[in-house]
Amino acid sequence: MHMKKFINDPKRLVAELLEGYTLAFPEKVRLSGTNTIVRAQAKEAGKVRLVTLGGSGHEPGLSGFVGEGMLDASVAGDIFAAPGAVKCIEALRAACAGGEGALLIVLNHAGDVLAANIAMQAVEAEGLKVRMVLTQEDISGPDPSDRRGLVGCVAVYKVAGAAAERGASLDECFEVAQRMERNMRTLAVAVRTATHPATGQAIFDLGDDEMEIGMGQHGEAGTGRMQLKSADETAEIMLEKLLADLGVRGGEELLVILNGAGATTLMELYLIFRRVAKVLEAKKIRLVRSAVGEFITTQEQAGFQMMIARMDRELIELWDAPADAPFFAKL
């Protein structure tokens, strides 16, 4: 497949994209060390720091959520590849420099978890106060004990970030993050592949008239390949699976996030969201909060992720709290 992308040197892709990103939002974020994004103005002393890590090529994720009310630092890896453990150690050390302690939020992908575990063990041995939350909410895949982390991390950043901003302790931030994580589920669908921007390779093949439910962030093949369906039908199939997996009952309150994969239009996402809202209404499930847009993308892949989360009073409050990251604001 021929790749049509505006690229300079494939080897410098990540460095250049992060440089461009910080130049675009100089009042909010800056580079610290190699490929680590931190807030332009550090959080007040005495408050817990939030750190995340993950591969690049998913913009605005994950560094787009560094900012007031959300993350303090994001360690960016190469395209679709976890960052090196050394950089994660340095980011955790920097985050803990004031003695506040840091919560590391990691999406469950093999390389990310390896880097995170190596880093956690190293800084724990130095006596730093750190805890780690793994997001693993993807309901596709053969093994329920090893689910991938998809767009749900954004909700975890949001509620744990708000808790940290309020002065919650590391254990309290961890508890909030964990509660959000355990109450969320995500399912992805893809209709068209993306190309790896450094290698030019197509990530997967899908027929012109096909869609695949269960597609991961890197185009990992899912399990449900089927004939392309309408927006309403697709929304219903996915929502039913999510509601069943989370065990949602009538009267419960849900947050719904629709995350475009990169090439699916906002128009389509709203068609999907419309149906989701109507189905929930019919089931007497309360749609209390929502977010529709591009949060974690996979280049020009077409498709989306649907995330639902069971909310309680405190989680809603934390979701509503002020945030001012370049790609997530609540004012």
Place this chain on the structure above:
Amino acid sequence: MSAGMRREELVRMFAAAAQQIRREHERLSQLDSICGDGDHGTTMVNAVEAMETAMNATSATNVSVLLKGAGWGVLGVDGGASSAILGTFFAGMGVTDLGEECDCGQFARSLAAGLRAVQKQSKATAGDKTMMDALVPAVETFAAAAADGSDVREAMKQAADAAQAGADATKDMVARYGRAKFLGDKTRGCEDAGAVSIALLFRGFSVALSEEKEDSHA
């Protein structure tokens, strides 16, 4: 006759391993393109470069210090799971003090310590179609050869052969770990790129040690 492992041998081993990777990086990426995203060759080139840089950056002669340095060098590479596993392996090898020169038995225990460090971090086991399919037989074969009284050169040759056989065997396996496991049966029919990389590294180690032997006879 010295059959020990010193800085000199280690530097040559890592240089030869790096050469193997550089020669084969396109094939590694090609293999990875079937089950992954096609960048494994590039990742490995970065990893061996970091290994060499770390080795050359110090004049240390302690074998453990050098191994640890190489390991942490690789852990500094943004290479996803591959560099994390490889870096953990070499850093783990350096945990027990080997001094300035170690014999075959000591090096076997160092390799085993490296493998244990990896097993502590990763849930992957032999048969999952990963680096482990070459690494486990390489380390075990080296230990068995050492126990039989082989010297480092002979033990490394057997380890390299075992790693190669392990990598070849991944061809018929279905991936059960990492991103590739979601591809299921589609992963059958090609070797795992990570396992092939491990086999190349051990082949490089073996080649370097064999050359050295010839040199010392000259």
